[in-house]
Amino acid sequence: MQPESVSATQIEYDVQTEQMLLSMGPQHPSTHGVLRLALRTDGEVVLAAMPHIGYLHRCAEKIGEKLTVRQFVPYTDRLDYLAAMNMNLGWALTVEKLLGIEVSEKTMHLRVLVCELDRIASHLVGTCALGLDLGSFTPFMWCFREREKILNLFEALCGARMLYNYVVPGGVMAEPPRGWLEQCRQFLDQFQPVIEDLHVVLTTNDVFIRRTAGIGVLSPQTAISYGCTGPVLRATGVCWDLRRHGEPIYTRMYDDYQFHIAAQTDGRYPQHGRQPPVPGSAVLGDSWHRFYVRLLEIGESAAVVRQAIDKYSRLKGAPSGPIPMRTKLPQAAAYLETEAPKGQLGFLIIGDGSAVPWRVRIRSPSFCNLSAVEEMCRGCLLADVPAIVGSLDIVLGEIDR
Amino acid sequence: MADHLANWFHPSLDWLAYTIAGAAGAALLLVVALMVAAVSMWLERKISARIQDRLGPTRVGGRYGWLQPLADGLKVLGKEDIIPAQADKLLFRAAPYLAYAAAFCTYMVLPFSGRWVALPLDSAVFMFLAVASLEVPAIILAGYASGSKYSLFGAMREAAQVVSYEIPLALCVVIPVMLAGTLSLSEIAEQQRGWLTSWLVFRNPFVCGAFFVFGICALAHTNRAPFDLPEAESELVAGFMTEYSGFRWVVFFMAEYAAMFAICGLGAILFLGGWNGPIPLTDLLGLRYDAGPLAGWLGDALGAINFIFKCFLGITCMIWMRWTLPRLRIDQVMSLCLKYCIPLATLMLAGCMLWQYAMPGGVVHTVGNAGHSHSPVAECTQHRPHAQRRLSNPLSGPGAPENSSLRQQPRLLLEATSVLLRGN
Amino acid sequence: MPMPANEPALLDMLKEQFAAAIQEADLSATDPWIQVAAEHLPAVAAFVRDHPQWRMEMLNCITGVDYWRDETTTANVDWQPHIELLYHLSSLARRSRLMLKVVLPRWKEGQVGQLPEVPTVSHIWRTAEWHEREVFDLVGVQFVGHPDLRRILCAEDWVGHPLRKDYQPPAEYRGIPIA
């Protein structure tokens, strides 16, 4: 992709430094996995950035044409390995939409509880990874300490720490053990000060603001045109969250929960407890706003989990179990998008009457978010590239499938 | 020491005595530099662990893991020494040793205590800055010789950053030198003998401001904390150190820690009274050389401990900054230097000059005899209270002649200014 | 809300706008879809994106599906061998969804190896650039007018299109044996 040509008249007697082609990745400490960015730089200024992906391509869609819907669930864990619960939920809901199954209300509350906890864990990694890219190591350790507690909760629930295979079509694999809900409540009680610490160390830190405010600016039109979704879209001021604006089968789960959408409506973010003000130099849609939206969402998810614990424990009975292994799929197609932590995760299943789907298609949010990197990295400095890529919070497992 | 050895040996072997004395001095200095690097590495691990709610090294060597630097050293010595194919072999090997030489030479002129100084130079501060700026060619050598684009980027950033931060650093160093009237570090520290108030940093508000600007420039000079762009892991993998491994990489690392301690030492001497603690213990206990060599030696030892403690205080602040602040971008580092550090440093310099000109004896003295009308020039030549308190001339080691011209300093100045005034 | 309330009116408006282009449509299904002729795709897409009553600003996903049977396929289906391209669109302003379906022959004019062609929509939605590259890479559809049509997930010099039903993986790639 050629950078736009600079007309000759602008260069008077300029010392023309030689342009350099720099390859950042696939083995690189700040590309969140095996992403290769081919940068054409002129000194420190990046003229063009072309991402190269496909290093982690495991042909998940081809495998989907060989396995039944129940057998494919562990593969969805490995798409976005930082938010496996939400991946499972997306697949489970799409299968339920294809088969026309309705799950019990108790299962829905448990699914909301588990997915929002997973969203907190995913956003914790997303925010502190950006901090690590900019050089501050300490918040990274704090966030991982909190994330460990969530992983311990999930281990108690379904035996695995990162790849759960828990939310399956038809319900959930196991009922929460005794005292698990109380442990969740204890975790939430001691969790709030951590967000304040992050605000102090990163959000209001002058050096952090200098490095992220006004960097990698994305306008709402460009974001929508590039298909960016999730925190990346909300940071540009577009108030769009599938948990409220999605399809009925998905929004039904979140209907009786009170939470704000973390987007700037008429110039102000929804106030949720003590939040630092937006710095003057921050332009709507830049890296700082993407970081800030994720921190707000952590607070919102924590509130939703608290409500889910109360609603779940109030209902009697047990959550519904999974559908039989060899359930036949109708000869039809179903496409459903859910709000994963990284953005809108879509699954398309085309059944052909047998138990094995004819075609499986996965719409990855990070795939579209990453495509906007070309636009944002043009004209930035070399040191801004990790700031921009880090603020997109991409996971290569999900991009390459 | 050389003379004791000389008359202990057979007269014809006195050259051997001098060689051994010289070698012993150099070895002692090298041990100091290595020990300092090891302790600050351990300190960094422990402090960063505490900041991040973890324990840091606890197993190697006792409960507090104080043998961890040794363990690291042995581990790295075991690592393979790779030289990349397209590297420039000769320069690639030379770079780390040049970097360490630059950092190590500053210890020559750094006085640890009144008598404990390797080379009591008259222009010690100037020598310190000259040798410290030798690290830039070494790192550029490393960056270029590694042959990879990343290290070249790291080297370019290093060159731009350290060269441009030398200006404010030099300006901040000039201020205490101007107050003390001499470039010799031992002399500057001697003048700050006494209670806390005699430290140069409290002499006037401008020196205090200069101390903070010096702190920032020291950080930038040693590539630490918000200014560690040349080896920014997230962008340049490891900057100029990308292609180095094994022993060569450790030499770079030791150079960085040695330079850190040295710049903290310079700061401690210029602003925080060197080996003169807040409470003048050596004076109170009467541990001076005229009370016998052992008492003098004890006084110097106490002073050295005090000085090393201040240096490690400085290093702790550097470590603390590193583990809380993210990294600045190269153009922000440059604009911070050109738009803030240099103007501030010049402002402090000008302010300190005017303050010293208006009130040479300090506020109390001037206010005290505000009534008498003195011409400022005569005021500053007749009696310079701080300059007078020069007890022992550092150059006059045992047995050296007393005729050095430092004693006649005021007379020279008086005649010089009178010649100027007569304008011939 | 699957579709704007007055679907029949909207469908008629589309039909009289693009008479030949709209082949079939079912706006009342759970996932409303319209089948469009390949050569009119960009025109319909631009219209659907900018018309105030549709406002499909976001292209969610482009999927290539290969309908092909041989004696081994167990399912009792009677599809004619063809390739379908599914364009999932969604409107943020009107909170509605739409799917454009384009039916293509498996090979261009029947010669095996000639990829079927369809005009690109990357100038309408910038995200189509990467999605079309992926469909070209995995399913094997030539997008006419795409600024930079290269493989995106597989290696640049990979042979064949893996998601086709009749795809046989090569024995080895640059000396590395493939099981």
Added chain:
Amino acid sequence: MEAINWHSVFFYLFAALACGAAAAVVLCGNIVRMAFALVAALGAVAGLFFLAGADFLGALQLLVYVGGTMVLLVFGVMLTSHSPLFALRSGAGHWIAAVVIGACLLTVLLRAALAANAWASPPPPQQLPPRLQPTTSQIGLALLGVRTDKLDRPDPVLQKGMCGYLLPFEIASVHLLVVLIGAMFLARTKRRMAATGSGSNSSQSIPRQLEIGNANRPHDAQNPTCTPPGE
């Protein structure tokens, strides 16, 4: 065995290093190696100054020459040359001319050096190296216009030189100021070009972004911007 006079040993060492490095500068093909040989030569000269007891001058040499050459090397040689690794080719003709001019220059220098009486006679018997005398204060005052070392020689002839080196000191500083301003003017045009060309790197502006985006896609002209949805 006659005592080893470390002073002369180091003197020969530094002299050999200086001459060897200077020769390397001339003979070396690779530009960057040549520059580093130059740095080594100047460093050796600094060593000679330290040996002679002029520590202030040695430090000055280190600071000015080694630092200055380094900046010249980095920003002059490395950034602008096509690739730092290319070698210089000098033809046979150049070598002959160089050797001839070098030889006659050498003879002139040797003649002048040996003519000076201090060096004509064999070196005096071993005397201790000069003790480190404080030298900086006199230099400093001389720069500021007072030749304190001539104070105690009252003969009228020498009085005339009392104003010391004030004038050259001022001329040099003005000259450096002019050079600084010139360099800044040159750099400024580069930044202006970068500002107008590939988007100012301080903060991206959204309209610029859209305009660049459209300019790149030729058939992208009719890409109307869609308004963001309400709540």
